[in-house]
Amino acid sequence: MTETARVLLVEDSPSDAKLVEIAVEELNWINKLDVAEDGESAIAYLESKRSHPELTPHLILLDLNMPRMNGFQVLDWLKADQDFKLIPVVVLTTSSSPEDVNKAYQHSASSFISKPSDFSAFVDSLHTLEEYWFKVSRLPSTE
Numbered sequence: 001m002t003e004t005a006r007v008l009l010v011e012d013s014p015s016d017a018k019l020v021e022i023a024v025e026e027l028n029w030i031n032k033l034d035v036a037e038d039g040e041s042a043i044a045y046l047e048s049k050r051s052h053p054e055l056t057p058h059l060i061l062l063d064l065n066m067p068r069m070n071g072f073q074v075l076d077w078l079k080a081d082q083d084f085k086l087i088p089v090v091v092l093t094t095s096s097s098p099e100d101v102n103k104a105y106q107h108s109a110s111s112f113i114s115k116p117s118d119f120s121a122f123v124d125s126l127h128t129l130e131e132y133w134f135k136v137s138r139l140p141s142t143e
Contacts, residue, residue, distance in 0.1 A: 004031040004032060005029060005031050005032070005058055005134055006031070006034075006055070006056070006057045006058050006059075007024075007032070007033050007034070007057055007058065007059045007060070007061060008034050008035075008036060008042065008045060008046075008057040008060045008061070009021075009033060009034070009036070009060075009061045009092075010035075010036045010038070010039065010041075010042040010060065010061065010062045010063055010066070010071070011035060011036075011037070011061070011063045011066075011092075012037055012038050012063060012065075012066040012067060013063070014037075016063070016115070017035050017037075019119065019122060020061065020092075020126070021033060021035070023119075023122055023123045023126045024126065026123060027123065027126060027127055027130060029130040029134065034057070038066045038067055038068050038069060039068060039069025039070060039071065039073055039074040039077075040069045042060075042062075042069075042074055043069070043074070043077055046078075046081075046084055050083055053083070056083075056084070056087065057087060058133075058134075058139050059087065059088050059089075059090065059133055059134075059139070060078070060087055060088070060089045060090070062074060062075070062089050062090065062091050062092065062093075062109075063091075063092060063093050064091060064093040064095055064100060064104065065093065065095070071091060071104070072103060072107050075089060075104070075107035075108055075109060078108075079107070079108040087140070088110040088111070088133065088137075088139065088140075089108075089109050089111075090109070090110055090111040090112075090113060090129060090133070091104045091111065091112045091113065092113050092115060093112075093113075093114065093115060094114065094115050095114065096114040100112075111129075113125055113129065
């Protein structure tokens with residue numbers, strides 16, 4: 001695992017964002033979790049890190065259905081940007097639609113997770129995510 005695991009959560013639902021924060025705290029695996037309330041806020045956040053690559057998130061958790069700029073648009077922007085295209089993006093959404101799954105991968109998502117409705121199952125999903133992305137997998141350098 002990286003010494004400081006930095007994750008950006010892009011989530012327009014305050015209650016869903018709080019659930020992620022609680023689950024992450026329970027698992028004690030992210031040293032730095034920042035939350036952007038929609039796609040435009042996520043891009044502004046990343047733009048603010050452009051001159052400080054050491055502060056760039058190692059992983060992005062991205063909701064799909066958001067106002068102003070949806071998750072697919074955020075994926076397109078990320079993957080077209082030289083500084084951010086290597087950041088793995090895990091779509092974390094309530095959708096389980098096969099169309100959304102396929103479209104997310106067509107837009108270069110790294111993974112797709114449908115949010116379980118049960119909190120315990122949700123924590124288990126985040127634990128599996130943590131195991132894979134921060135213990136098994138090697139992440140690209142952000143510096």
